[in-house]
Amino acid sequence: MKVFSIIPVAGLILSAGSANGFIPTDAKTLMGLHGTSHMDQTRISLRQLWEMWYGDIPGWVPSNKNLLAMEEIAEANALVDDDQENGELHFDGESFQAGQERLIKLSDQAVSLANSGDYVAARKSIGMALHTLQDFYAHSSWVESLNQKKAGDRIYPGLGYPNTMIYPLGPKSKTCTNCRAQLAISCGDCDANLNTVDLTSGYYSGEPAFQKKSSAKCSHGGPLDFSTTYDLGPIDSLLYFGQGINKDSSTCLWSPHRRLHYQAAEIAVMATKDWINARVYKRLPQLKADLLFGKEYEKGSISDPSDPTVFDFRISTLQPHKRELVARAETLDHEMHTVVMADNVHEQGKALLRARVGGHRKLYPVQIMRRNSNGDKEKSGEYGWREIAIATGGHLITFPENETAEANALLDILSWPNHAEILSVAGTGSEASPDSEFIFPIDSSLKSLVISTSGASSVQLFNPNGSPYSSPSLDDTHIRRVGNTIALNFSSTAIPAPGSYRISLKATTHYTLSISGESDLHIVSFYIVEAGGRPQHRAYFPIPSYPIVGEKPMVKAHIHGNFTDARFEFRTKEGGLIASQDKIRREVDSEQTATMFYGNSSAIPEGDFMAYFTGINDNGHEFQRVVPLMISSSKLQLTAPIVQRMTAGERKTINIGIMNLNSVPDTYDVFAVDSKDSIVEVTESSVYLEPGASRSFDIHFLPKTNSTIGMTEIVFGAKGRTTKGNMSLQRFVLEPEFKPLSYSRIKYHQYANETGSLIDRLIMGKKR
Numbered sequence: 001m002k003v004f005s006i007i008p009v010a011g012l013i014l015s016a017g018s019a020n021g022f023i024p025t026d027a028k029t030l031m032g033l034h035g036t037s038h039m040d041q042t043r044i045s046l047r048q049l050w051e052m053w054y055g056d057i058p059g060w061v062p063s064n065k066n067l068l069a070m071e072e073i074a075e076a077n078a079l080v081d082d083d084q085e086n087g088e089l090h091f092d093g094e095s096f097q098a099g100q101e102r103l104i105k106l107s108d109q110a111v112s113l114a115n116s117g118d119y120v121a122a123r124k125s126i127g128m129a130l131h132t133l134q135d136f137y138a139h140s141s142w143v144e145s146l147n148q149k150k151a152g153d154r155i156y157p158g159l160g161y162p163n164t165m166i167y168p169l170g171p172k173s174k175t176c177t178n179c180r181a182q183l184a185i186s187c188g189d190c191d192a193n194l195n196t197v198d199l200t201s202g203y204y205s206g207e208p209a210f211q212k213k214s215s216a217k218c219s220h221g222g223p224l225d226f227s228t229t230y231d232l233g234p235i236d237s238l239l240y241f242g243q244g245i246n247k248d249s250s251t252c253l254w255s256p257h258r259r260l261h262y263q264a265a266e267i268a269v270m271a272t273k274d275w276i277n278a279r280v281y282k283r284l285p286q287l288k289a290d291l292l293f294g295k296e297y298e299k300g301s302i303s304d305p306s307d308p309t310v311f312d313f314r315i316s317t318l319q320p321h322k323r324e325l326v327a328r329a330e331t332l333d334h335e336m337h338t339v340v341m342a343d344n345v346h347e348q349g350k351a352l353l354r355a356r357v358g359g360h361r362k363l364y365p366v367q368i369m370r371r372n373s374n375g376d377k378e379k380s381g382e383y384g385w386r387e388i389a390i391a392t393g394g395h396l397i398t399f400p401e402n403e404t405a406e407a408n409a410l411l412d413i414l415s416w417p418n419h420a421e422i423l424s425v426a427g428t429g430s431e432a433s434p435d436s437e438f439i440f441p442i443d444s445s446l447k448s449l450v451i452s453t454s455g456a457s458s459v460q461l462f463n464p465n466g467s468p469y470s471s472p473s474l475d476d477t478h479i480r481r482v483g484n485t486i487a488l489n490f491s492s493t494a495i496p497a498p499g500s501y502r503i504s505l506k507a508t509t510h511y512t513l514s515i516s517g518e519s520d521l522h523i524v525s526f527y528i529v530e531a532g533g534r535p536q537h538r539a540y541f542p543i544p545s546y547p548i549v550g551e552k553p554m555v556k557a558h559i560h561g562n563f564t565d566a567r568f569e570f571r572t573k574e575g576g577l578i579a580s581q582d583k584i585r586r587e588v589d590s591e592q593t594a595t596m597f598y599g600n601s602s603a604i605p606e607g608d609f610m611a612y613f614t615g616i617n618d619n620g621h622e623f624q625r626v627v628p629l630m631i632s633s634s635k636l637q638l639t640a641p642i643v644q645r646m647t648a649g650e651r652k653t654i655n656i657g658i659m660n661l662n663s664v665p666d667t668y669d670v671f672a673v674d675s676k677d678s679i680v681e682v683t684e685s686s687v688y689l690e691p692g693a694s695r696s697f698d699i700h701f702l703p704k705t706n707s708t709i710g711m712t713e714i715v716f717g718a719k720g721r722t723t724k725g726n727m728s729l730q731r732f733v734l735e736p737e738f739k740p741l742s743y744s745r746i747k748y749h750q751y752a753n754e755t756g757s758l759i760d761r762l763i764m765g766k767k768r
Contacts, residue, residue, distance in 0.1 A: 529555065549606045
């Protein structure tokens with residue numbers, strides 16, 4: 001059994017909150033102590049599917065692209081628990097018809113998005129569907145019905161398939177009796193509260209479309225579900241809880257049918273694999289399926305400027321109802337890198353691009369490619385192209401028109417798959433002080449090494465003993481110089497021996513330096529997170545905005561690979577140490593795909609900084625890894641609800657909160673920009689705030705009915721006229737106009753009151 005404890009670590013406290021649900025995230029399960037989370041069910045299913053699709057993998061070592069695809073799906077799954085008002089998302093309240101339609105729609109949506117190349121949005125659709133699918137087994141009585149019939153573990157036939165509809169019991173059907181009341185310390189006895197073999201699910205308070213209409217209906221259960229009470233006085237009733245049938249966790253605190261939790265989780269994994277394989281994977285061309293689930297990746301290339309593959313920034317300006325179509329930036333957003341062919345894009349368009357590439361939380365740099373045929377130079381600006389490249393650990397690469405072929409060769413080097421970032425710095429040299437030096441380790445897990453720098457006139461590598469590094473294998477074929485950028489590609493035969501190396505470069509202006517290598521030891525994910533979801537299902541989700549200066553927020557990270565000692569560090573973009581967070585305990589997940597770290601960070605510093613992970617690998621060599629995405633802190637707080645869905649042709653309004661945490665008053669210019677031209681109005685153009693004061697403004701949306709479905713992003717921000725501002729990204733799926741499910745597609749009509757005979761037919765070997 002895994003044991004989890006609170007570990008004090010020089011500013012980093014690794015701890016977990018209270019247990020809950022088919023718990024959304026790993027952290028909330030106390031590392032598995034109270035059950036199998038939604039995220040773990042998803043990871044287990046995908047790992048087993050990869051082996052089925054691509055063959056058994058002895059000593060399985062997942063690649064970056066495998067794990068990134070898996071984590072994007074798992075995170076989207078957990079995020080559904082932030083919506084606790086719509087019962088069909090969780091199959092609560094006998095919402096079988098609405099839940100079934102949701103699964104069908106999301107599978108169609110995932111296939112459509114993957115076919116269009118929007119793999120991030122497709123994974124979001126898959127994750128959202130899987131949460132609903134898995135909740136069916138935790139919240140309905142299917143598992144109990146199987147056990148009553150002694151039918152073994154079976155998935156519900158047709159769940160999530162378009163040819164089947166599931167109709168609930170009538171409102172007067174009696175499904176549950178009260179549990180035997182006991183003091184809260186013993187949770188009550190609900191083992192015999194279900195009095196039917198028919199299919200039902202528990203009602204949860206706060207879901208208006210599926211309210212409990214009869215005390216004879218089952219409740220979800222748990223101390224924060226107020227859909228039922230004992231027939232006791234108002235004081236005594238607080239001493240008891242336990243009414244309901246949910247199997248979300250293995251603890252009686254939250255789950256009256258806790259004894260069936262692991263059985264429900266096992267069947268949910270079976271159903272997850274079946275649905276992904278049949279409803280998504282098999283419906284896609286092989287390459288699209290491989291790209292979606294992380295077996296392959298797309299490499300970018302620099303094409304003709306007239307190429308129609310572009311990303312249009314349609315900006316809603318500060319004046320309501322006025323819009324302008326600004327210049328275009330060509331983006332090649334593939335699995336490993338985002339490459340931008342940058343023209344003169346509006347400043348707010350650059351804000352959207354910066355939030356977009358950083359908001360996906362890819363652990364790969366963004367390379368900004370600019371043709372420089374007229375000798376033009378990068379203009380300064382807070383959201384300029386150089387700032388975007390630096391913020392993601394990439395380079396601003398300028399090159400003349402006649403070096404396009406060389407630029408493609410350079411991109412091939414920089415876009416190599418499975419590279420872990422070792423060092424990512426940016427600085428400014430001068431004529432008086434052109435020299436900069438950095439120390440970095442090369443460890444035994446590295447299979448290749450790439451050193452690239454932009455803005456430097458020369459670069460030199462030194463051995464651990466101080467002598468210049470040289471290698472006969474490092475010939476001209478391993479060196480690329482394009483415009484202002486130099487890249488050195490050390491193959492497996494030329495990679496230096498493990499040790500601590502020094503790199504020196506000369507630059508008289510802005511420069512960037514990146515060192516990376518292919519390695520099994522890499523950072524899978526790193527998030528600053530905040531709590532979300534209803535109290536019983538609270539989990540930690542990535543913050544969409546900047547962290548607040550001085551706060552100690554929760555952080556969550558996954559590291560793949562073997563090591564014996566490690567710590568996190570905060571460093572400036574120039575490489576200076578801000579805070580060191582010492583030894584931390586490793587917790588391996590159930591499938592041993594990664595080591596998870598979880599807890600409070602040290603105080604967020606003012607300004608921009610980066611997260612490093614350093615330690616000793618299992619061969620005794622010092623290693624270093626960096627999250628290339630720069631973290632920007634703020635003293636201005638922006639808040640908004642997490643938006644998951646928006647339907648073309650339907651109006652939606654979101655309210656944005658803004659609070660001044662600076663010690664001085666300021667006027668903040670606010671803006672909003674979205675990627676699909678959906679904004680109708682921003683109700684404020686500027687907001688004046690005293691220190692500690694807060695206000696809000698609304699953003700009104702009306703997506704066009706002919707909008708291309710897929711991931712849409714809104715960036716809203718506020719920039720102080722005397723203080724630094726903040727920027728936040730909300731990302732959600734834009735759906736087509738709502739259309740009821742075509743009943744001509746339905747072949748099988750399954751009714752909840754026929755569940756017993758359905759199980760009998762399954763036992764006899766007939767599907768229906």
